[in-house]
Amino acid sequence: MHDDTEKFSRNGFIRFDRGLENETKTTINGVELYWYQFSLVWDTSSIEIMGMNIVFSDDQDLKRELYEINKYLPSGVNSHILSHVSARDEIIQNLNIIGKRKVNAESGWLDNITAFDLLDISEVKLASTYLVLSKIMFAASDEVDDQYMVKSERYEKLSTNIINNMTLKVDIDDDGEYDQNEKTTSFGGEIIRK
Numbered sequence: 001m002h003d004d005t006e007k008f009s010r011n012g013f014i015r016f017d018r019g020l021e022n023e024t025k026t027t028i029n030g031v032e033l034y035w036y037q038f039s040l041v042w043d044t045s046s047i048e049i050m051g052m053n054i055v056f057s058d059d060q061d062l063k064r065e066l067y068e069i070n071k072y073l074p075s076g077v078n079s080h081i082l083s084h085v086s087a088r089d090e091i092i093q094n095l096n097i098i099g100k101r102k103v104n105a106e107s108g109w110l111d112n113i114t115a116f117d118l119l120d121i122s123e124v125k126l127a128s129t130y131l132v133l134s135k136i137m138f139a140a141s142d143e144v145d146d147q148y149m150v151k152s153e154r155y156e157k158l159s160t161n162i163i164n165n166m167t168l169k170v171d172i173d174d175d176g177e178y179d180q181n182e183k184t185t186s187f188g189g190e191i192i193r194k
Helices: 059-065 067-072 081-097 122-140 147-165
Strands: 026-028 031-033
Touching: 059 067, 059 122, 067 122, 081 122, 081 147, 122 147
Parallel strands: none
Antiparallel strands: 026 031
């Protein structure tokens, strides 16, 4: 397990291995799935969980590219999480638009990829980081050709280039585990809608 949050003291990712031997499906509220329970061994009185979500990048990734990123936070806001969520949605939409879809194992039809289908977010982490930086610089811009707009366009191009040239591990059979046939070297196909 790897904890970027440093024991929930900051925003970040918590990663743990999939397919552990002691994982079993459990039924909660009539829904049988793999459920995870986290228990903490330290004082939690100062921890405030604002939400849990799937995003592809976090504020620590932004700091690796632009350390002073927090100076671009709106007043009263302590994270760029909304930009990370927006970037995730845009990346998923762009993957589907450019034809990076998966084939439904049951029907044989092409399905849109969702954030849950990506088995390794590290494959899209850098694209997401650049896209979030682009959004932040765009918001800071107040003229068409100022330094922020130039930076925004540069980061957007970097993100787009990564997205257009990536291969992905996509959960084709919806089992949450990586199988050798799920490493896609190319995507595409014709979309047929009923």
